[in-house]
Amino acid sequence: MKILIVDDSSTMRRIIINTLSRIGYTDVVEGDNGKSGLERLGQGGVEMIITDWNMPEMDGLEFVKTVRGQNPVIPILMVTTNAAKEDIVEALQAGVNNYVVKPFTPETLKEKIESLLG
């Protein structure tokens, strides 16, 4: 399964990639903002998206809305520092399937991914 990770922090992308590899997902592509995420998505083969919210150029919310305009079914997990109730609701309304607040444990990421794919 190919997973697209979109986050402007290279440290965070590495942490997510590392966690994914520990739970058996090693086919990963990366983007450092919404725009580059859309480019990677356009190259095809992506079956799931993990995206940050706060990014330059195109933020995660705009990215999710754009993706949903093209693909209403691909699972999207938002991983962000935004923890306010209204933020979570806004993301869900935009089309994310699940939501993780940073900092997270690998167990949480695993649980969320499995619930999306289950």
Place this chain on the structure above:
Amino acid sequence: MDQSEIDALLAGGAKSPKQPEPSAPAKDPVIAPPAVTVAPHSEPQADGSGHVISELDTVTAVTERESNKVMDQLDQIGQLVNRQQRLVTEIMSNEGAQAPGVQKAILEVMSASKEIQDKVFEAMDLMQFQDITRQKLERILHHLRQIHDYIVDLLGTGLKSDTQRPSISHTIAQTGTTPDENKAHADAVIEAFKTQKKG
């Protein structure tokens, strides 16, 4: 206070432009103290220094780069532990290592290796603090830029700060560094949203 003084303040450490000029030029221009110069507007200096916003940007870039170096080291430790585990597994199958005492010692080594591996993973996960700290700095930068732009508006001079910044969290002050501290709250909101949607 005029715009050049505000910019000098934001530049951090630059002296006020209103300081009196020396009464006579220095005799030796080579050892003369440098003339006091103040950034004429809000753009960062070419070398990335001397401006509080660009300096904070530099701080976040450096911490990200250094965090990646720590991650590299942790990766290497993980690989070394993997190699150690492979070697110990090979030793275990040797005829000479079948004595109960040796087998017990090998199992203890394997258990310690596993603990090291777990600690390496834990340390990697803890590096999330770097991204959270970076976003907190972004929030501070946002406020500084708002103050700067407000003063520019007020005085009608100078340039506003550049606009190409990451979007920022509204609630970063409540975001700590303890993993999963907001999990229960987020899950409850998701559950309520899904229930409402179904209903």
